[in-house]
Amino acid sequence: MPTDGLNETTATSETAPSNFIRDIIIRDIQNGKNDGRVHTRFPPEPNGYLHIGHAKSICLNFGLAKDFGGKCNLRFDDTNPSKEETEYVDSIIKDVRWLGFDWEDRIFYASDYFEQLFQWAVQLIKQGQAYVCDLTADQVRETRGTTTEPGIESPYRNRSVEENLDLFHRMRAGEFPDGSRTLRSKIDMASPNFNMRDPVMYRILRAEHHRTGNDWLIYPMYDYAHGECDSIEGITHSICTLEFEDHRPLYDWYVKSLGIHQPQQIEFDRLNITNTMLSKRKLLLLVQKGFVSGWDDPRMPTLSGIRRRGYTPEAIRNFCGSIGVSKSNGVIELALLEHHIREDLNKRARRVMAVIDPIKVVIDNYPEGQTEEHIAPNHPDAPEMGERAVPFSKVLYIERDDFREVPPPKYPRLYPGQEVRLRYAYFVKCVGVEKDENGEVTVVHCTYDPASRGGDSPDGRKVKSTIHWVSAEHALNFEARLYENLLLEDAPQSEDLATQLNPNSLVVKANAKIEPSAKGSAPNTHFQFERVGYFNVDLDSTDEKLVCNRTVQLRDAWAKIEKKAK
RNA sequence: UGGGAGAUCGUUCAAUGGUAGGACAGCAGACUCUGACUCUGCUUAUCGGGGUUCGAGUCCCUGUCUCCCAGCCA
Numbered sequence: 001m002p003t004d005g006l007n008e009t010t011a012t013s014e015t016a017p018s019n020f021i022r023d024i025i026i027r028d029i030q031n032g033k034n035d036g037r038v039h040t041r042f043p044p045e046p047n048g049y050l051h052i053g054h055a056k057s058i059c060l061n062f063g064l065a066k067d068f069g070g071k072c073n074l075r076f077d078d079t080n081p082s083k084e085e086t087e088y089v090d091s092i093i094k095d096v097r098w099l100g101f102d103w104e105d106r107i108f109y110a111s112d113y114f115e116q117l118f119q120w121a122v123q124l125i126k127q128g129q130a131y132v133c134d135l136t137a138d139q140v141r142e143t144r145g146t147t148t149e150p151g152i153e154s155p156y157r158n159r160s161v162e163e164n165l166d167l168f169h170r171m172r173a174g175e176f177p178d179g180s181r182t183l184r185s186k187i188d189m190a191s192p193n194f195n196m197r198d199p200v201m202y203r204i205l206r207a208e209h210h211r212t213g214n215d216w217l218i219y220p221m222y223d224y225a226h227g228e229c230d231s232i233e234g235i236t237h238s239i240c241t242l243e244f245e246d247h248r249p250l251y252d253w254y255v256k257s258l259g260i261h262q263p264q265q266i267e268f269d270r271l272n273i274t275n276t277m278l279s280k281r282k283l284l285l286l287v288q289k290g291f292v293s294g295w296d297d298p299r300m301p302t303l304s305g306i307r308r309r310g311y312t313p314e315a316i317r318n319f320c321g322s323i324g325v326s327k328s329n330g331v332i333e334l335a336l337l338e339h340h341i342r343e344d345l346n347k348r349a350r351r352v353m354a355v356i357d358p359i360k361v362v363i364d365n366y367p368e369g370q371t372e373e374h375i376a377p378n379h380p381d382a383p384e385m386g387e388r389a390v391p392f393s394k395v396l397y398i399e400r401d402d403f404r405e406v407p408p409p410k411y412p413r414l415y416p417g418q419e420v421r422l423r424y425a426y427f428v429k430c431v432g433v434e435k436d437e438n439g440e441v442t443v444v445h446c447t448y449d450p451a452s453r454g455g456d457s458p459d460g461r462k463v464k465s466t467i468h469w470v471s472a473e474h475a476l477n478f479e480a481r482l483y484e485n486l487l488l489e490d491a492p493q494s495e496d497l498a499t500q501l502n503p504n505s506l507v508v509k510a511n512a513k514i515e516p517s518a519k520g521s522a523p524n525t526h527f528q529f530e531r532v533g534y535f536n537v538d539l540d541s542t543d544e545k546l547v548c549n550r551t552v553q554l555r556d557a558w559a560k561i562e563k564k565a566k
Numbered sequence: 567u568g569g570g571a572g573a574u575c576g577u578u579c580a581a582u583g584g585u586a587g588g589a590c591a592g593c594a595g596a597c598u599c600u601g602a603c604u605c606u607g608c609u610u611a612u613c614g615g616g617g618u619u620c621g622a623g624u625c626c627c628u629g630u631c632u633c634c635c636a637g638c639c640a
Binding site: 017018019023043045047056077082083122136137141144145146147148149151178179181182184191192193194195197198202203204219222223226242244246247248249267269274280304318322323324326327328329330331332333335336338339340342346350364380381388412421422423424427438454455456463465466467468470498528530531532554555556557558560563566 | 567569570571573575576577578579580581582588589590591598599600601602604611619625632633634635636637638640
């Protein structure tokens with residue numbers, strides 16, 4: 001049986017459309033900049049799990065490198081030990097690989113460069129471009145100025161090079177308490193760009209680092225570290241999101257002051273998707289507060305979450321390739337992501353019949369105790385995927401929604417007096433119902449036409465619809481987990497997450513039925529439950545109990561018709 | 567009200583001074599043993615006002631709107 005979990009690593013063959021970053025690279029190559037090299041990097045901070053927004057950046061960086069015959073590094077931006085953990089490093093490695101990208105031996109960490117970064121800071125001190133400041137965090141903030149007023153220069157700004165060197169080395173040696181001093185760049189307290197108002201380069205922080213342990217008591221800030229890390233690795237195009245536009249002058253200031261290789265920072269728009277939370281901070285909150293079962297809850301937009309949900313790397317790559325890259329911050333419709341997962345799963349998912357919300361059907365004229373098998377293809381358009389036998393007997397289950405005692409106008413499915421086709425089996429006609437004391441239909445009685453075996457009547461008569469079914473005696477009981485958006489359609493703009501969450505984001509159908517061929521399916525096997533949706537086998541599934549996640553529903557024209565009727 | 571960035575179909579990305587195009591969504595139809603898939607057709611856009619030009623989404627001026635920035639986070 002084909003399982004495709006972590007083995008789906010074939011690269012996308014999409015022809016990439018033009019975008020402004022490609023234009024820049026093409027121009028750079030033409031001008032012989034960087035000797036025509038293209039070298040990018042994907043630089044996550046290991047402080048959480050990767051989500052679909054990161055997938056855009058991953059596909060962009062690795063994709064650009066591939067398309068231009070260059071390289072792309074994986075680098076962990078681990079300069080803040082108080083937030084970072086090995087668990088996150090491991091998950092990021094797994095997720096990038098799962099998405100189908102390869103960094104060969106180029107996996108790096110900002111922490112690999114701590115000593116070099118320290119030496120460069122010393123160089124900047126010697127050049128008179130950095131100083132040790134004794135102001136507290138509050139004082140730094142108070143003296144930073146406002147949008148209309150310049151900041152106030154620190155009283156420690158003009159310390160001698162010798163004193164700065166001495167103090168900075170003593171910061172490293174642990175002579176001062178956390179937060180008592182910082183190393184700052186001496187730039188311009190009057191700059192209209194706050195990032196240039198003597199930004200902090202190093203802070204004193206006694207926290208165990210997931211890689212360097214307690215070797216360091218001072219840690220470089222992102223702004224100080226990032227350009228140099230890029231420079232060390234020979235990065236040519238340092239691609240990041242729009243909010244770093246204001247940081248670019250500082251990025252350039254450091255590499256220029258140091259006289260080292262200068263990568264070009266290019267900013268693009270972060271991915272936003274309707275009704276989808278793509279903030280690491282908020283996702284962490286969802287996990288911590290128990291609103292979801294974990295980072296890999298199938299409702300999460302994390303790569304581990306959507307992987308568990310049944311999304312494939314191909315679908316995600318195709319999606320990322322189709323959304324484009326620009327500098328305007330837009331919001332992609334969730335429907336586009338769903339389109340790509342349907343498109344991919346339609347090609348690969350084995351068809352199977354499963355009934356999510358069963359209602360019993362008795363074929364009155366079918367012999368008691370008799371069983372027969374009907375042959376069904378595993379994929380309507382892919383004969384090479386084979387076929388399987390589906391057992392049929394007197395008592396069946398069909399979808400509750402496929403029967404109406406009183407049909408609405410134009411209802412094509414089963415109702416008293418109406419004949420439909422049981423897929424791959426027989427024509428059946430509803431001849432009556434049984435009800436419980438509440439008037440609820442409990443059993444639907446039908447008769448079948450033995451001549452229609454296989455699903456077609458020799459007299460050429462047509463039916464309006466074909467419905468799916470399972471044999472009650474042979475079907476496997478299973479648990480279907482149906483997902484909707486985690487966020488409410490009209491989520492209030494509030495910091496209180498609870499008020500924004502959809503109470504129906506997970507509906508468990510513990511009494512669902514599936515044809516026996518699904519027995520023993522491995523986790524992450526993709527199925528199309530015909531006429532219902534794409535599902536995959538969940539991690540929680542065991543030999544005794546099959547558990548399936550609804551990845552995405554099939555497009556449903558009838559639902560639209562019904563909605564309009566209301 | 568300082569600085570930075572952006573504005574093209576409902577959404578999103580193209581069009582690099584020369585026929586405004588694709589994808590998704592929507593609508594209509596064909597096909598169908600999945601109201602799925604597939605196929606066909608259709609609707610809909612250059613933020614406003616000036617200017618340059620034979621010709622402007624693209625260049626210039628001006629206005630409007632949106633997003634980002636005052637962490638010892640990244």
